[in-house]
Amino acid sequence: MSQPQAFDPVASAYDTNFTHTQIGQYVRSIVQSRLTQHFTSGNHILELGCGTGEDALWLAEHGVHVTATDVSEGMLATTRAKCAGNPLVQVNPLDLRHLPTNVTASYDGVFSNFGPMNCLAEWRTLAAWLAQRVKKGGIVGLGVMSPFCLWEPLWHGVHGNWRTATRRWRKSIPFQPEGVSEPIQITYPAIKRITNDFTPHFQRVFVRGIGLFLPPSDVYGAVEKRPQLLKRLMSLEHRFASWPKLSLLADHYWIELERK
Numbered sequence: 663m664s665q666p667q668a669f670d671p672v673a674s675a676y677d678t679n680f681t682h683t684q685i686g687q688y689v690r691s692i693v694q695s696r697l698t699q700h701f702t703s704g705n706h707i708l709e710l711g712c713g714t715g716e717d718a719l720w721l722a723e724h725g726v727h728v729t730a731t732d733v734s735e736g737m738l739a740t741t742r743a744k745c746a747g748n749p750l751v752q753v754n755p756l757d758l759r760h761l762p763t764n765v766t767a768s769y770d771g772v773f774s775n776f777g778p779m780n781c782l783a784e785w786r787t788l789a790a791w792l793a794q795r796v797k798k799g800g801i802v803g804l805g806v807m808s809p810f811c812l813w814e815p816l817w818h819g820v821h822g823n824w825r826t827a828t829r830r831w832r833k834s835i836p837f838q839p840e841g842v843s844e845p846i847q848i849t850y851p852a853i854k855r856i857t858n859d860f861t862p863h864f865q866r867v868f869v870r871g872i873g874l875f876l877p878p879s880d881v882y883g884a885v886e887k888r889p890q891l892l893k894r895l896m897s898l899e900h901r902f903a904s905w906p907k908l909s910l911l912a913d914h915y916w917i918e919l920e921r922k
């Protein structure tokens with residue numbers, strides 16, 4: 663029996679609290695538009711930290727074969743249920759902190775959306791592991807929580823919650839949902855750090871922000887109940903969030919690295 667994981671208690675409400683929200687759907691659509699730039703029907707793609715399998719299912723519906731992996735049994739169970747009946751999705755446990763040494767597959771590309779990379783303290787080991795499994799020219803796309811999200815100090819600062827307002831400025835912070843005995847450490851790597859750790863095997867080819875004008879998920883409720891504000895923020899997001907120089911100020915940045 664596997665160890666209980668930090669995201670197990672989050673799994674059952676994850677789609678309600680994030681995936682199916684208006685903002686959650688909007689920001690995911692930005693990532694999915696990037697995925698379609700690189701991953702096409704007939705490709706075999708590895709997903710790291712798949713959560714509830716939303717992107718895996720979406721890619722499979724576009725003819726892409728996805729091996730969807732996560733460390734959390736709760737998340738994997740939801741992915742299996744969501745993708746049941748779709749032969750293009752294979753669901754496997756994989757802990758990014760303990761990567762297996764056997765090389766059993768070669769992938770056309772890899773992606774990891776909305777934060778699994780923030781559960782690691784360094785990315786060099788993962789980059790070397792991926793280098794053995796990604797075809798030359800293949801893309802690794804990573805959605806990473808950024809270290810300077812503008813919304814967080816503004817929103818939580820105004821509400822007097824200084825600890826949350828400044829949490830991304832610390833080296834790492836513990837994440838321990840109720841019912842989990844061991845916290846995991848969350849880090850907020852800069853774009854430069856991810857780029858450097860991947861550089862021995864990969865070259866950065868693209869970066870953009872996701873959630874520059876749209877807030878982090880703990881503020882979705884407050885914004886979604888103001889439809890006019892939400893519409894305005896979505897329009898600003900559409901116009902400006904893709905500017906690479908603003909990436910670090912967004913909730914997440916999306917970075918693409920090409921196998922050399």
Ligand SMILES: C[S@@+](CC[C@H](N)C(=O)[O-])C[C@H]1O[C@@H](n2cnc3c(N)ncnc32)[C@H](O)[C@@H]1O
Nearest residue numbers: 669711712713733734757758759775776778781
């Ligand atoms: C915020 S969720 C993102 C889920 C999904 N990618 C999405 O787009 O909604 C972060 C995911 O990373 C997974 N994760 C955290 N640490 C991990 C690790 N060491 N190895 C593999 N997955 C991990 C969690 O279980 C969780 O499903």
